[in-house]
Amino acid sequence: MTEPLIDPFQRAISYLRVSVTDRCDFRCVYCMSENMTFLPKRDLLTLEELDRMCTTFVRLGVRKLRITGGEPLVRRNILSFFGAMSRHLETGALDELTLTTNGSQLARFAGDLAAAGVRRVNVSLDTLDEQKFARVTRWGRLPQVMKGIDAAQAAGMRVKINAVALKGFNEAELFDMAEWCAARDMDLTWIEVMPMGDMGETDRVGQFWSLKDVRAQLAQRYTLTDLAERTGGPARYVRLEETGQKIGFITPLSHNFCESCNRVRLTCTGQLYMCLGQEDMADLRAPLRASEDDAVLENAIRAAISLKPKGHDFDYSRQRADGQVSRHMSHTGG
Ligand code: SAM
Ligand code: SF4
Numbered sequence: 001m002t003e004p005l006i007d008p009f010q011r012a013i014s015y016l017r018v019s020v021t022d023r024c025d026f027r028c029v030y031c032m033s034e035n036m037t038f039l040p041k042r043d044l045l046t047l048e049e050l051d052r053m054c055t056t057f058v059r060l061g062v063r064k065l066r067i068t069g070g071e072p073l074v075r076r077n078i079l080s081f082f083g084a085m086s087r088h089l090e091t092g093a094l095d096e097l098t099l100t101t102n103g104s105q106l107a108r109f110a111g112d113l114a115a116a117g118v119r120r121v122n123v124s125l126d127t128l129d130e131q132k133f134a135r136v137t138r139w140g141r142l143p144q145v146m147k148g149i150d151a152a153q154a155a156g157m158r159v160k161i162n163a164v165a166l167k168g169f170n171e172a173e174l175f176d177m178a179e180w181c182a183a184r185d186m187d188l189t190w191i192e193v194m195p196m197g198d199m200g201e202t203d204r205v206g207q208f209w210s211l212k213d214v215r216a217q218l219a220q221r222y223t224l225t226d227l228a229e230r231t232g233g234p235a236r237y238v239r240l241e242e243t244g245q246k247i248g249f250i251t252p253l254s255h256n257f258c259e260s261c262n263r264v265r266l267t268c269t270g271q272l273y274m275c276l277g278q279e280d281m282a283d284l285r286a287p288l289r290a291s292e293d294d295a296v297l298e299n300a301i302r303a304a305i306s307l308k309p310k311g312h313d314f315d316y317s318r319q320r321a322d323g324q325v326s327r328h329m330s331h332t333g334g
Contacts (some may be wrong), residue, residue: 003102004061005275005301007308015263016062020050020078022069022268026102027138028126034138043269047081053266056297058088063095069167070268073105082116089117100162104140106148114155122189124162127170128180136169140236153184158170160248161186167209174217179219182243189235189248190214194277210264211249211311218247233263258311264304272301274308282307 005013023038024031045053054065065085072078088094097116103123113121118139125145127133133142152159161181163170170177181188193207215238218224223241234257235248258275265273270285282304287296 002059002061003306007305008308009259009308011259011261011308012061012063013068013262013264013305013308015055015064015066016057017066017068017263017265018050019052019069019266019268020067020072020081023074023076024069024071024165025104026071026076026140028102028140029138030135030166039269045270045285045288047077047269049285050333051079051084052294053270053284053288053297054085054293055088056301057266058093059294060298060301063093065094065097067097067099068101071102071104072099073101073109079109079116082113082118086117094121098122101148102137102140103148103152107144107151110148110151110155110157113152113155116156120158120160122160122162123149123151123152124164126163126166127173128176129173132169136166145310149184149186158186158188159184162189162191163216164192164193165209165211166193166207169207172211174214174223176246178222178240178243178247182240182245185245187246187248189250191250198216198320211251215249230260233261235258261265261296261308261311264308272304274304275311277311280307280309 007013015149021044027034054062058065065088067078067082069075075081076111082097082099085097086299089097097118098120099113099118102121102125103125103282106121123145125133126136128142130142133140133145149159154261161177164213165171167174175288177188190211192211193209215224218238218240222243224238224247225241227237227239227246229237229246233250234256235250237246237248239246265276266284267273270283270288272284274279282300283296284300284304287300290296
């Protein structure tokens, strides 16, 4: 029997998030600058290497795989990778294969994703207003995303909407978003904006809209019931009794749930980040390429997990974006 991955704080690592590209067809203001320099293609893991990497993690006890980016669906041939990973669902080694997407390519790919065993998809959407959507994503167009969401639901996938809470931007849409999601039988998760990547002029502290406030505003209109559900991440859920839907809050800043963290993140170049909010990482591409023997890669993964830090240091409480990490979210994968 292969020993499972347990970190120094006795947390079992069962969830791997994989960024398959740093590229994207949008330029969301909190995520990327307008003029991004992307990695040369040769630095990226090939789809075969990604397969070997993920398969090794699955062998070491990872039960949930989330594919992200950049925009995962702009990576060439990515459907073949989903198709390949579906074998782990069929054997029962993997419980869930899923993705986080901006939805722009979903209309094209929803059917094939569902056929590969993807049952749920997270679509990032911060506003229901076409003009505001164009502003926040710079290059995105709302109708295209709406078609993607329709296609995903038509293919039988459950859609969850992820919205970044941005002060002065989507505050007024709190109830509209909740009601729109409820009408379409979708859950909704609000995310606090995190200080990731140098965004030039972007004012991090000014953007920050605490989810404590989001929750308090929701409680003025709806009856909120706390749910016990835990995913090992920083999300906490409530049910709105009036609509029956689930609302999540991802609050790495105003709360810290690192003690139950079950996840690690692999970049498209094969670096393993043991914590989203820390700079420490381990290069897994070198051991992967150094030997065909998976034992070499397994040892490198175990060594990396033994360095997983206790938690992050993000902190806005002193009116500064403390604990900021220099890489962009699209590099590590959100
Ligand atoms: N392109 C895909 C998408 O937008 O869903 C997947 C990658 S994106 C980096 C994953 C998530 O990270 C998105 O929901 C996005 O809104 C979120 N995100 C990006 N930058 C962020 C930041 N600075 N703070 C909080 N969330 C951020
Ligand atoms: Fe692209 Fe997603 Fe970042 Fe927006 S949040 S720029 S869609 S990677």
